[in-house]
Amino acid sequence: MEDNRNIDQLFRERLGDFEKKPNPELWSQIEGRLDNNKKRPFAYWWLYSGVAVVIIGFLLVPTLFENPKKPIQKIEQNITTAPTEDKLKQKDTITVFEKQPNVVNEAKENTRIAIQKKPIQKIEKPELNIHEKEEQNLRTPSSRIALSSILIQKSNSLSYEDAIVETPLQKKKEKSLVNLFDVVNDKDSLTDPTENTKKWAIQPTYAFTSSQSFNDASPIDRLLQSNPKSGSNASAFGISLTYKIGKKWAIRSGIHTHQAKFSTRNVNVVSGVTSSGLTGVTNTNNSLLVSDQLFVADSTTVSTLLNLNTSTMLVSNNAVIEHQYNYIEVPVEFRYDIFNKTEYSLGVISGISALFLNKNMIQLLLTDSSYLLGESNNLNSLNFSSNLGIDFNYAILENVYLNVNPMFKLHLNTFSRDSNGFRPYFWGVYSGIKYQF
Amino acid sequence: MFSGKLFGLCLKYAKNYPDAEDVLQDSFVTIFEKIHQYKYQGSFEGWAKRIAINTALKRYRSQSKLQIVKEIETSEEVTLEVDEVIETDFLLNSIQELPDKYRLVFNLYAMDHFSHKEISEMLNISVGTSKSNLSRARLILKEKIIAHRKQQEKA
Numbered sequence: 001m002e003d004n005r006n007i008d009q010l011f012r013e014r015l016g017d018f019e020k021k022p023n024p025e026l027w028s029q030i031e032g033r034l035d036n037n038k039k040r041p042f043a044y045w046w047l048y049s050g051v052a053v054v055i056i057g058f059l060l061v062p063t064l065f066e067n068p069k070k071p072i073q074k075i076e077q078n079i080t081t082a083p084t085e086d087k088l089k090q091k092d093t094i095t096v097f098e099k100q101p102n103v104v105n106e107a108k109e110n111t112r113i114a115i116q117k118k119p120i121q122k123i124e125k126p127e128l129n130i131h132e133k134e135e136q137n138l139r140t141p142s143s144r145i146a147l148s149s150i151l152i153q154k155s156n157s158l159s160y161e162d163a164i165v166e167t168p169l170q171k172k173k174e175k176s177l178v179n180l181f182d183v184v185n186d187k188d189s190l191t192d193p194t195e196n197t198k199k200w201a202i203q204p205t206y207a208f209t210s211s212q213s214f215n216d217a218s219p220i221d222r223l224l225q226s227n228p229k230s231g232s233n234a235s236a237f238g239i240s241l242t243y244k245i246g247k248k249w250a251i252r253s254g255i256h257t258h259q260a261k262f263s264t265r266n267v268n269v270v271s272g273v274t275s276s277g278l279t280g281v282t283n284t285n286n287s288l289l290v291s292d293q294l295f296v297a298d299s300t301t302v303s304t305l306l307n308l309n310t311s312t313m314l315v316s317n318n319a320v321i322e323h324q325y326n327y328i329e330v331p332v333e334f335r336y337d338i339f340n341k342t343e344y345s346l347g348v349i350s351g352i353s354a355l356f357l358n359k360n361m362i363q364l365l366l367t368d369s370s371y372l373l374g375e376s377n378n379l380n381s382l383n384f385s386s387n388l389g390i391d392f393n394y395a396i397l398e399n400v401y402l403n404v405n406p407m408f409k410l411h412l413n414t415f416s417r418d419s420n421g422f423r424p425y426f427w428g429v430y431s432g433i434k435y436q437f
Numbered sequence: 438m439f440s441g442k443l444f445g446l447c448l449k450y451a452k453n454y455p456d457a458e459d460v461l462q463d464s465f466v467t468i469f470e471k472i473h474q475y476k477y478q479g480s481f482e483g484w485a486k487r488i489a490i491n492t493a494l495k496r497y498r499s500q501s502k503l504q505i506v507k508e509i510e511t512s513e514e515v516t517l518e519v520d521e522v523i524e525t526d527f528l529l530n531s532i533q534e535l536p537d538k539y540r541l542v543f544n545l546y547a548m549d550h551f552s553h554k555e556i557s558e559m560l561n562i563s564v565g566t567s568k569s570n571l572s573r574a575r576l577i578l579k580e581k582i583i584a585h586r587k588q589q590e591k592a
Contacts, residue, residue: 008547019441030465
């Protein structure tokens with residue numbers, strides 16, 4: 001009994017106040033896990049904001065559609081009114097020409113008829129102020145004097161008709177008509193800029209992307225939590241379609257490839273583990289079976305195994321576990337013009353992407369060989385990302401633009417479970433030639 | 438900070454270094470999450486310690502079914518690798534190498550002054566089992582120390 005107390009005492013004395021500073025790396029891991037707990041609301045906020053942008057976008061569509069319609073209608077009016085006007089004027093000129101020798105009174109009568117004949121045209125008049133002015137300028141002082149008496153008799157709004165009728169010289173008439181044509185043409189070109197008619201744009205896209213994580217967590221296994229990790233760069237291809245829904249707004253969709261690739265370095269791989277050693281190893285959950293021969297283990301397990309079993313060999317202590325998963329990405333994004341000049345434009349793009357998993361692979365890379373470990377069993381087949389970026393267009397030809405579009409994409413539900421706090425995000429520079437049609 | 442003390446405690450309750458790190462990590466996460474539950478009754482250190490102990494117990498209680506008795510034999514081989522000069526490390530390793538239940542009971546009783554009744558409630562075992570586990574733990578530790586001393590004398 002005394003012996004027993006001595007043992008208790010010995011351990012209590014020596015280890016009772018035993019202290020040991022934990023590895024500083026541990027703090028970053030704890031921080032990562034705590035951050036992860038806190039980041040969840042942030043991620044939701046991000047998702048909600050993405051959804052909100054889409055909803056607001058759709059709500060804006062009808063209101064935005066109304067604005068561009070108005071100018072279009074105006075253009076149509078101009079186009080339809082212009083020829084009828086000309087016809088009428090030509091009629092006028094003919095009548096005027098015929099009745100030129102007649103007295104002012106007769107002319108007066110004629111104009112009255114003309115006025116009665118053209119009640120529809122009156123409505124269109126306010127829009128044709130420019131024509132009127134043009135006309136007035138062309139009028140000779142003499143005709144103006146002749147006109148004055150008639151003008152008094154008639155209402156002001158009809159002065160335009162009178163002017164046409166009263167002008168005595170046909171040459172001038174013709175001139176003014178030619179001018180009118182010019183004005184109408186000019187007007188068309190003014191109110192009809194190319195941007196309004198070319199609503200669609202298509203763009204083959206190439207992107208340089210990079211996979212990153214907010215922390216050093218491993219979604220593969222907790223065993224690899226402390227190993228150094230890095231995201232890899234990749235390329236993405238796709239095609240995107242943009243539709244202009246307003247002066248400053250556009251909606252963009254398309255289809256892209258999207259690759260995620262993460263490497264875990266300094267992985268210990270051991271071989272020659274006998275089945276007796278294996279049970280202990282699998283129970284402690286400190287190793288992963290690679291094949292019948294190879295195991296991935298943490299450093300402590302490796303040293304234990306090496307001590308236990310002479311047949312155990314450390315195959316590598318700097319192997320790499322590569323986790324690659326690819327998606328087909330379908331984004332729905334809204335673009336807002338910050339400024340828009342004829343040769344270049346800059347806009348902000350925000351939206352969400354649906355990501356459909358189409359490749360999932362985990363490989364173990366040794367210096368001279370590689371093993372397919374299998375596929376990750378905790379990846380969701382449908383993932384979403386929230387996107388934010390800047391869109392820059394530079395006109396290189398008419399309707400052809402060089403597009404550069406850096407994007408940040410935060411993945412929202414990559415893993416169904418056991419991600420160990422791993423939070424991936426992506427940035428990429430998307431570029432391509434945009435064609436407007 | 439008391440992180441050193443807490444990690445020391447984790448090392449005693451865990452079976453190896455990485456496990457201790459895991460326990461410490463889980464403990465800190467729990468401490469931060471439940472910090473609002475700390476009612477300033479008693480020392481904060483005691484409260485944190487209790488969380489760490491509970492975390493460790495939770496870990497080994499659930500894993501205890503997978504325990505293999507054979508491990509005692511294999512662990513003795515590992516003991517020989519320990520640097521003899523550092524006595525504290527040897528003692529710590531001796532504790533860590535105890536089977537989970539023995540280690541937990543020994544820690545709770547000898548180090549942290551819990552009674553057998555408290556231990557039996559904490560580990561869901563009978564008082565008798567707690568007592569026998571404690572004596573077996575002592576026995577193993579005693580043998581280890583004797584073996585260790587013999588080896589030192591040889592060297």
